[in-house]
């Protein structure tokens with residue numbers, strides 16, 4: 432199970448309260464979009480889910496158990512940029528997670544284990560439409576291709592939760608629409624919960640099952656540093672989208688997406 436429960440979470444840096452009293456239940460297989468003004472703490476929240484930052488107060492549960500205090504293979508992440516390793520090829524970038532976990536310190540796989548990992552990586556690379564670029568390096572790829580690669584790199588570890596920090600924010604509108612279709616397909620096909628930070632409301636409403644807005648509700652100058660952002664809106668998408676299920680009302684918009692679309 433990949434549901435997330437956030438209970439009375441606060442995040443403070445020194446005197447500055449970034450997030451205050453956040454409580455939310457994110458159901459298994461949801462696709463949550465986090466929106467809100469710049470600097471209100473969306474990335475900080477995502478980094479807490481990743482395990483890169485710890486809550487100052489409160490608890491976060493993943494699948495009913497406390498979140499480990501460091502990033503792990505159960506949580507994949509894709510940033511707006513720099514998610515992939517520049518010195519590894521497309522294939523190398525997708526294989527690296529498997530190599531690191533299976534082979535530990537030497538970061539090498541051998542024999543049958545390597546062949547199986549290469550096959551799995553190639554299948555995933557095909558899923559994201561990069562089969563023709565197996566031996567290319569990230570610098571030789573367009574921005575959209577790099578983000579497709581970053582998705583494949585995260586997904587090979589079969590994360591319970593995929594965390595996306597404005598992953599498509601730097602892409603041109605046409606490329607962005609294509610990658611949205613891919614993202615929908617990946618969410619329908621992989622048993623994971625997705626939490627995505629975005630500035631783009633259209634993107635939020637195109638992809639998500641639920642849109643959560645963070646906001647600093649009290650913003651008097653004298654209180655500026657002593658109040659953090661909290662959840663100001665929690666909007667379920669209607670008609671509802673459900674992972675892996677065609678929608679009776681809007682199958683073209685909300686149902687599983689065919690490969691090649």
Ligand SMILES: Nc1ncnc2c1ncn2[C@@H]1O[C@H](COP(=O)(O)OP(=O)(O)OP(=O)(O)O)[C@@H](O)[C@H]1O
Nearest residue numbers: 444447449467468469470471472473474475476628
């Ligand atoms: N490691 C840190 N140390 C101190 N302050 C930090 C740290 N990380 C973030 N902050 C502060 O926390 C606040 C929220 O930052 P965060 O990046 O989470 O906001 P955001 O909503 O993601 O912003 P944006 O939409 O512009 O990316 C900012 O005031 C930032 O300066």
